[in-house]
Amino acid sequence: MQFRANDDGEPPGTAGKPILAAIDGAELTGLVVVVTRYFGGTKLGAAGLARAYRQAAELALGAGERLAMYICDILPVSFPHACVGAVMRAVSAQGGRIASSHYDLEVHMEIEIRCSRAEGLRAALLEGTSGAVRFSAGGRAPSL
Secondary structure (H helix, E strand, O other): OOOOOOOOOOOOOOOHHHHHHHHHHOOOOOOOOOOOOOOOHHHHHHHHHHHHHHHHHHHHHHHOOOOOOEEEEEEEEEEOHHHHHHHHHHHHHOOOEEEEEEEOOOEEEEEEEEHHHHHHHHHHHHHHOOOOOEEOOOEEEEEO
């Protein structure tokens, strides 16, 4: 995991580290927190300033909407038209999503599935279609 904290001209350790501590305390990743101070640095002192930055970050993190994001595989598949029902059942059972589909002599789909479930989907597709499904090279994408 990569992270970065910056005091940006504030006394050392009074802004970046407290904000990062608030992020760590909320157990969040994949975000940026910016706190802007308009008043109070000298009167608060270094300890008070650090508390103020952390509290501002905690309030902002508590008010924000949280979304779970997963890294997903994109599985391009091709199969005979007669297998559409079996493929749709397997995709639904494994929590996948049809990202795109194209019908010609065969059915061609791109199925989006969480990486942790990709192998289970492959097995379910092969079993459900009696081996009629063919897999092409896929990729990765973030997904909600």
